Each structure stands twice: as C-alpha cells, then as structure tokens.
Amino acid sequence: MSDPKSRKTLVEEGTQFKGSLSSDCPIEVKGRIEGDLSAPALAVSPSGAVHGRIKVGEIRSQGELAGEFDADVVQLSGVVRDSTIIRAKSLEVKLAPPNGKMQVIFGECELEVGSEHAEKGTTTRAQSARPAADGAAPAPAPAPEDGSPPVEANGAN
Numbered sequence: 248m249s250d251p252k253s254r255k256t257l258v259e260e261g262t263q264f265k266g267s268l269s270s271d272c273p274i275e276v277k278g279r280i281e282g283d284l285s286a287p288a289l290a291v292s293p294s295g296a297v298h299g300r301i302k303v304g305e306i307r308s309q310g311e312l313a314g315e316f317d318a319d320v321v322q323l324s325g326v327v328r329d330s331t332i333i334r335a336k337s338l339e340v341k342l343a344p345p346n347g348k349m350q351v352i353f354g355e356c357e358l359e360v361g362s363e364h365a366e367k368g369t370t371t372r373a374q375s376a377r378p379a380a381d382g383a384a385p386a387p388a389p390a391p392e393d394g395s396p397p398v399e400a401n402g403a404n
Contacts, residue, residue, distance in 0.1 A: 256286070260294050274303075276310065289318075291325065298328075331356040
C-alpha cells in the first residue's frame with residue numbers, strides 16, 4: 248500500500264473526463280476535466296484545463312480555468328475564461344513564468360478574495376488584464392464597489 252501523503256489523482260495529458268470527481272488526495276490535471284470536482288488540492292499544468300464547479304482547499308493553476316471555483320488559497324499563472332467566478336481567502340497571480348514571458352489572461356470574470364467577502368459581498372470584476380506586447384503595464388483593475396483596493400495583475404510581489 249502506498250504512503251497516503253504521496254498519493255494523488257492524475258488526469259494525464261490527452262485524457263478528458265466529464266462528470267463528478269471527488270478525491271481525498273490532491274488532483275493533478277494535465278488533461279481536461281469538465282464537471283464537479285472536490286479535493287483537498289488541485290494543480291492544473293500548462294496543458295491542463297478544468298471547467299465546472301470546483302471546491303478545493305488550494306488551487307495552483309498554470310492552465311485554463313472556467314466555471315465556479317471555491318478555495319482557501321488560489322495561485323494563478325494561466326488563463327481564466329469569461330464568466331468564471333473565483334472565491335478565495337488568498338489570491339496570488341504570478342506573472343513571471345520560467346520562460347520569461349509575462350502573461351496571465353483574465354476573461355470577464357468575478358473574483359471574491361478575503362474571508363469577509365461573503366458577509367460584505369466584496370467582488371472585484373477583472374477585465375482582460377493582458378500586458379501589452381511592448382512591455383507596457385496593463386491598466387489597473389477597477390476598484391471594488393466596497394472601497395477596498397483593486398486586484399491588480401502587475402507582476403509586483
């Protein structure tokens with residue numbers, strides 16, 4: 248029997264899964280998942296895509312996300328498709344992948360960050376945040392309606 252700490256559910260590149268998936272160990276996606284997913288952690292590789300209703304403790308995504316995501320910790324460095332909702336206590340957007348290009352693409356989506364967002368209804372709408380080809384910084388995200396600072400994709404960490 249394998250060590251429970253080293254176990255993970257793997258959806259390999261070239262594999263497509265549609266339906267409900269629940270795991271008591273982390274899920275790594277190199278292929279494509281469409282549907283409902285729950286697990287302690289989700290890692291989406293650059294070749295991976297996850298579309299659906301997702302409830303996990305932690306998301307690390309370098310691939311494509313679409314749908315409704317609930318997590319405590321979210322780390323993004325990939326693509327977030329239109330009409331996507333992300334609810335998280337902590338959100339980190341990384342703009343420095345190993346190959347040196349800076350790119351995180353947000354479609355029209357909704358980001359809810361912080362533990363009090365549920366009580367106050369704090370929402371930040373992210374419009375397409377794509378660095379210009381000439382290296383110019385993207386325009387800052389609009390400020391949320393509750394007066395808290397906007398979520399910005401500017402590479403400063």
